[in-house]
Each structure stands twice: as C-alpha cells, then as structure tokens.
Amino acid sequence: MTTKTHAPMDQFSSDKGELMIAGKTVSQVVQITGQTPCYVYDKSVIKANVDRLRHYFPDISLHYAMKANPYAPLLCYLSDLVDGLDVASGMELGLALSTSTDAHNISFAGPGKSIKELTMALASGITINVESKTELKRIAELSEKLDCNASIAMRLNPDFELKSSGMKMGGGAQQFGIDVEQFSDLLELLQHPNLELRGLHIFTGSQNLRPESIISAHNNIFALVARLIEQYDIKLTHINIGGGFGIPYFPGDTPLELEPIAENLKKLRQEYSDYLNNCEIILELGRYLVGNAGVYLCEVTDIKISRGKQFLITNGGLHHHLAASGNFGQVIRKNYPLAVATKMDATELETVDVVGPLCTPLDILGSNMNLPKAEVGDIIAVYQSGAYGFSASPRDFLSHPHPTQLLL
Secondary structure, eight states: OOOOOOOOOTTSEEETTEEEETTEEHHHHHHHHOSSSEEEEOHHHHHHHHHHHHHHOTTSEEEEEGGGOOOHHHHHHHHTTSSEEEESSHHHHHHHHTSSOOGGGEEEOOTTOOHHHHHHHHHHTOEEEEOSHHHHHHHHHHHHHHTOOEEEEEEEEOSSOOTTOSEEOSSSSOSSSEEGGGGGGGTTGGGOTTEEEEEEEOOOEEOBOOHHHHHHHHHHHHHHHHHHHHHHOOOOSEEEOOOOBOOOOSTTOOOOOOHHHHHHHHHHHHHTHHHHTTOEEEEEESHHHHGGGEEEEEEEEEEEEETTEEEEEESOOTTTOHHHHTOSSOSSOOOOOEEETTOTTOOOEEEEEEEOSSSSTTOEEEEEEEEEOOOTTOEEEEOSOSSSSGGGSOTTGGGOOOOEEEEO
16 A cells, blocks of 8 residues: 655745745755744745736636734735735724725625624725625625725535535534525625625535536536526625635645636636626635745654654644644644654654644644754754644643744
C-alpha cells in the first residue's frame, strides 16, 4: 500500500538549509519578530493566489472573507488586491472600514447580529446578509429609527449541499440563512420602502478539493437563482455564490483544479444570461487567498524518549494553532505539513511526535512524522497556517505567552 504524503509546499524555498519566507531565512524572521512562536505571512504568496484567481475568473468579483484571518496589516494589503470584504462581527466591520474598500463592497454575514452591530452596518452603508425573517424585521425597524436605507442581500439555505466539503453550511437544517422554501414569506416585508434588496448569498460549504463537487453546487445555485427570479420577479445587482475552495492540508490532499470550475462558471453565465441581466457574480474566499501564505514557527525546547517514542517538545501548540492540533473540526486527527525549518537539507530522518508545552495530551502539532533529526533550538515550521490560526485559537489557555504575527 502506498503511503500518502503531503502536497509539496513549493510556495516557499530554502537556502543553505533554512526555510525562506519572503526572501528571509527563518533565523532572520525570528530576529525580526523577536520571539518564537510566531505567525509569518508572505505577501508574494497572497499576491500569487489572487493573480491565479484573476487568470481563471477574470469576470467575477473576488471578496475576502475576513474570518479566515483578520490580521490588520494582512487585511490592508489584501484589500487593495480584491474587490470586496465580508465581515462576521462588529469588530471585523470596524477593521474593514479602515481599509481602502468602499462600504458598498463590504458585506456582513452571521446568524446572530446584535442591534449594535446592525446599527453599525446601517450607519456605514454596507450590505447586510440577512439570515432570518426576524432579522429582516429588525433591520426594517432600525432603518426607520435611523431614517436611512438598508442595503440587504438574502442569505439562503438551499435545498442542496456541497458534497465533500470540510464544513457543510447549506442544505438540510442550518442556523445559517433562510430556507429557500420560506422565501415567499419575506416578499411583503421586502416591500418596505427603506429596504433595498441588492442580492442573494448562497454559501454551501468550505474546504473542498473536488472540482466536480463545486461545479455541482454552482449548477444548483444558478438554477435556484433563476427559479427565484422567474417566480418572484426580483431584481438583483449581485449574486454571492460563496467559495468553498480548499487548500491541501493533509497527506493525500492535492491542490484544487480551478480550470474546470472556471469553464463551468463561464458556461453558466451564458446559459442564464437572460435571468442574470449583467448581475455581478461574487466569489467569497478566505483560506484559499491566505491559507498557504502563512507559516507558524515554534522552537524545540526539549527532546525526550518515552518507551521507545521520541517527542520534540516545543514552545508552541494548540493554544496558538488549534487547527494544527486537530481540535478545530477534525473527527480523526491528521497532520498538517511540518518541517524542521533550520534543517531543510538534512537527509537523516527520524519518526517523532511534535508536541507543545501544555498539560494536556491534546497538545499535538504532529504525530508519527518522519522529520530531519532535530536538536534543541531548532525551529519547527507548520505550513498552511495563514487561515484560522492565530485568531481561531485559545491563546489564553493555561496562560502561556501569546505568539506574534508578521507580514513580510
């Protein structure tokens, strides 16, 4: 049986045995950050991701889902490369409004927006993705109170799901969006003079590496939109088809093929052109834009052998990188791609567990991994760490020091 391996992390190079990030060795990077652990993000990799998407989807708007990584320097850099931003909280909205992005191109999603957050959204003029009939009522009432118009898009929970996705966020019973069969119940309320229906938002799942699954979802989305337009004579300026584009994290994963997805979207836009009427089509992506641009660096602080198993103990772990520990949505734990970043040219390998300093057996960064023979002081790199890393981790757990972040 062939052993599955990680996809090559060829977005980065090495020099004289050290991993290079943004043209600097990890030793230089650590000198700049002043410490390990740290997260480092490479601007050139982010730019390459955007360029790849622009090549395959030239007529489609790209929006960045800030929930993937809201680090302010990264956000400011990326906001100049994409067409819009999607936020999931009032704090993210504040960050988004501080970038170069026009409020017209910022959307706010989430099933539990507070009155304070809805007020912020209305006052700033962004688009609110409405998740329930009661939320729509609250928006209408607030718009009267504030004497303003409300730009809205209806987030729909479709009657289909994205197959093979890491997290299903559409189809079946969901806390997200309005069941499509309930859309007719909203028509009277949508006639409110302060409500401006701009679009539809249909997001079915995340972290998908199978183009045929994404193509199937897109086919269903366009058919659903056409059905609603025909049935209810609604006028739309945009359709947000979500994202779901995955990146290779685990052994056996391969990079997502964009070409068949792009070809199918081009065909769908032609097929449904009479319904779309030059409607803006939005791809909303998070991890695909930033995930492979980030590396989490931590330092080997001790090496021990317990009943024949070797452990590399580091100063980083699940409190900084919950996803890499396997405790952020994984059912069966699988390893992220790791490297001994200060021994990139070494050929002598050993099987080790890479663990953190916490008093819990869940604090694992890598199990049974074949890595170059490491020493205390070596730097461990966890690749694919640009999304759902720093901001998605319980950094105060057991009161250990926080990691730093750096954009290069």
